[in-house]
Amino acid sequence: MKKWLLIWSLAVLFAACSDEDFHPSILEVEEEELSELDQWIMDNFTKPYNIEILYQWEDFESNQDYNLVPPEEDKVRPFLEVIKTVWVDPYLKVAGDDFFATLCPKQVMLIGSAGYNEDGTYLLGEAAGGNKITMYNLNYDDPKSDNMVLQYVHNFHHEFSHILHQTVEYPESFGLVTADVYTSNWATVSSGWFQSGCISNYAMADADEDFAEMFSYYVHSTEQQWDSYMLAGGEKIQEKETLLLNYMQSVWGVDMDALRAEVLTAIEKVKQEAAEEEAAGESSDN
Amino acid sequence: MKRVLLMIMGWTLLVYACSVDNDYVFEDISTHRLNQFIDECDATLLASEYGWKLIYNPDTSQYGAYTFLMKFEEGKRVKMISDFDEAGDTTYSSYSYNASLGPVLNFSTYSLLHLLADPAPEAAGGRAGLGFGGEYEFLIVGVEDDCISLLGKKNKWSANLVKATAEDWENMPKWRDAIGQFYIDPNQPFYNYLTMGNDTAFFYYSPKLRMAYLTYAKDGETVAERLPVHSSVNGIAFQEPVTFGGQTFSEVAFDRETYSYRIVDEGVTGHFFRSQSNTERCLLHFPDAVNLAKKWDAFSFVEGGAPVLVGGRYCLIPDGHGIQEFRFYWDLQGECAGQVYLRETEESIMTTLAKLFTDHPGEGVESDQVSFEFLGRTIIPVAPSYDTQRWFGFQYALDPAMGGGPMSNFFCDSPFTIIPVGEQFYMVQNEDNLAWCLFTPLDENN
Structure with a gap:
């Protein structure tokens, strides 16, 4: 009896639904043809590392505190080539594929302008939620010029280090070493940061920025430069250096000296390639 | 058995509940209608042989209009020229649509249109952090064969894409030249x-x-x-x-x-x-000019530029040699004694007490260019007297990378309105709304 009742009920149910018209899917299912740039990004960042590069403007992905513009298209690939050389490749060599694939940001957003603050400072990069890095100010110089390469190296390693400490916190003691010098007015500090035990005035913003600045300066400074910073910064900055190096080795298994060597080599490689491209351009002009 | 009957009744009620015919107000669901509207807009944009003309007021409170010609092409690409671009370049960029706040047309990679929105002063001379207040995302509010009606996504000011003609493309260089010609007057550009x-x-x-x-x-x-x-x-x-x-x-x-x-x-x-009259004389044409000279003590002006020694006084000339930024302060309760804030490098911030002069600095300069004498120099970590609200000032950054941009005013406790009317020229309106001054830099030919 129960069985027949069940069959009857199902029959009624299906009959009730049988006249429904189903609309086509509201989701966009057509795949747009990739541009040459998009295909290059797919081959070099998305497929190998699962990194989405956002260079076309998407308002809701951007920082709403600023008036911003998207990057010029012809700046995108040179910028990404630099980033691949000075950021991706050194980590792959020193820390391995698993480290990079696990920790690399899943989104990199590119912005053409800087984020202008009212106090005259600029936002040049930011990391969020351990999975996204936004890089600003792509439009205003040759991405492969010496100045810009150094700026990108600094900013990208700075932001990536935020992802590292957002994933596993650095020792609390790091933030205590120079806790008394952190200030929201860091931008007005025009000198004396070394005497305060910080690597830059931005490092005086808070412990996270201090960590990221230390990290970034370490990987793109020569040993000689770094030693001079440590000498100028005294015991406090040296204490933070030790905490930084130990944290990277013990938590992530990354030898910072080896990473620095790879980054410095990469910077030279980019400079050499840029010089060769420039020479080739000049000879073709002639 | 009773249980079975209850189940049958329940199912029957359920089925009847589902079988009611609904009368839909709209013929289709909202997402489909939105997509259809966007498709219609895109088809219209692509269909125009000579593209579209946009006479765009980015911020109606401060700017007039800039003219753009756009040709939308397959693959979501747009070709663009503008009278705002002195070089006369053509840009090719991307556009897209999204439906986040209704149908939105998004110029998604950098183009000439972005010059008006660019917060970097070096892009087109806009204000630092603001640009010209332009936008590049627009709500599509109407689609007709010869006009696409848009609203800026942020400020909601209207902008209409009007179907362009071959003549428009021919005229663009003329528009650009005509605008440029207004600027070329080596003899006397102001009066x-x-x-x-x-x-x-x-x-x-x-x-x-x-x-x-x-x-x-x-x-x-x-x-x-x-x-x-x-x-x-x-x-x-x-x-x-x-x-x-x-x-x-x-x-x-x-x-x-x-x-x-x-x-x-x-x-x-x-x-x-x-007229060869300078600004001071020019103001004699106005009813309040008699009192103006007196007002200048607390109502003076300044212009950005590198200080050059002329006739025993320093004169500000906008050539940027060495100096990155100027800030000028007036003590509103004091007399004609200002402070000049000079920023030479990122690390060096200096301020100097200065005696300001509004007359001509001396032989060889025939202008109302502000001049000053240094009275001393001190190094300060931050700008002075913010808390007292006694200071009025504005800044001019010669090097945009130093921030500040062409002009931003601060410390103003509201007796003034400053209106930029050129790259380095300002009109200042005083509190009683009577006196207007036009402040200009030193004429290069002098």
């Missing part, structure tokens, strides 16, 4: 007057801001009108017809041979003339 009947007005035009300024006396008070313009083949066209001296006109041309303006409208008898 132009318009006479119509018995009335005379001071006339100034800023090609960058696309704004004309007409200042004149009326009923015992000084009136200063800001008149948004856009480029025309002859010169500039006022976005609203201008009525002055009992006549109305809508277009002004610039004669490159004589470096003079002329009204294009037929039957209008007014004419422009130039």
Whole structure:
């Protein structure tokens, strides 16, 4: 009896639904043809590392505190080539594929302008939620010029280090070493940061920025430069250096000296390639 | 058995509940209708043989209009030229649509249109952090064969894409040249007057801001009108017809041979003339000019530029040698004693007490250029006297990378309104709304 009742009920149910018209899917299912740039990004960042590069403007992905513009298209690939050389490749060599694939940001957003603050400072990069890095100010110089390469190296390693400490916190003691010098007015500090035990005035913003600045300066400074910073910064900055190096080795298994060597080599490689491209351009002009 | 009957009744009720016919107000679901609207817009944009013309007011409170021609192409690409771009470049960029707040047209990679939104002063000379207030995302509010009606996504100011013609593309270089010509006057760029009947007005035009300024006396008070313009083949066209001296006109041309303006409208008898008068004398035309000199003590002005020693005093000349940024402060309760804040490098911040002069600094300079004498120099970590609210000042950054941009005002406890009317020229309106001054840099030829 129960069985027949069940069959009857199902029959009624299906009959009730049988006249429904189903609309086509509201989701966009057509795949747009990739541009040459998009295909290059797919081959070099998305497929190998699962990194989405956002260079076309998407308002809701951007920082709403600023008036911003998207990057010029012809700046995108040179910028990404630099980033691949000075950021991706050194980590792959020193820390391995698993480290990079696990920790690399899943989104990199590119912005053409800087984020202008009212106090005259600029936002040049930011990391969020351990999975996204936004890089600003792509439009205003040759991405492969010496100045810009150094700026990108600094900013990208700075932001990536935020992802590292957002994933596993650095020792609390790091933030205590120079806790008394952190200030929201860091931008007005025009000198004396070394005497305060910080690597830059931005490092005086808070412990996270201090960590990221230390990290970034370490990987793109020569040993000689770094030693001079440590000498100028005294015991406090040296204490933070030790905490930084130990944290990277013990938590992530990354030898910072080896990473620095790879980054410095990469910077030279980019400079050499840029010089060769420039020479080739000049000879073709002639 | 009772349980079975209850189940049957329950199922029956359920089925009947589902079988009611619904009368839909709309023929389709909202997402489909939105997508259809966007498809219709895109098809319309692509269908125009010569593309679309946009005469765009980025911020109607401060700027006139800039003209763009756009040709939308397959693959979501757009070709663009503009009268805002002195180089006359053509950009190819991407556009897209999204439906986040309704149908939105998004110019998604950098193009000439972005120059008006770019917060970097080095892009096109806009204000640091603000640009010209332009947008590149627009709500699509109407689609017709010859007009796409848009609203800026942030400020909701309207912008209409109007179907362009082959003639528009031919005219673009003329529009661009006409705008540029207004700027070329090596002899005396500032002191132009318009006479119509018995009335005379001071006339100034800023090609960058696309704004004309007409200042004149009326009923015992000084009136200063800001008149948004856009480029025309002859010169500039006022976005609203201008009525002055009992006549109305809508277009002004610039004669490159004589470096003079002329009204294009037929039957209008007014004419422009130039005066060699400096700003101070120029203001004598206005009712409150007698008191103005007195007001200048607490109501002085300043101009950005590197200080150059002329006739025993320093004079500010905008050439940027060594100095990255100027800030100027006036003690509103004091007399003519200001502070000049000089920023030479990122690490070096200096301020100097200065005695300011509003007269001519001496032989060889025939301008109302501000000048000053250094009274001393101290190094300060931050700008002075913010808390006292006694200071008025504004800044000019010669190097945009140093921040600040062409001008931003601060410490102003509201007795002044400063209106930029050119790259380094400001009009300042005092509290009682009577006195207007035009402040200019030193003429390069002097």
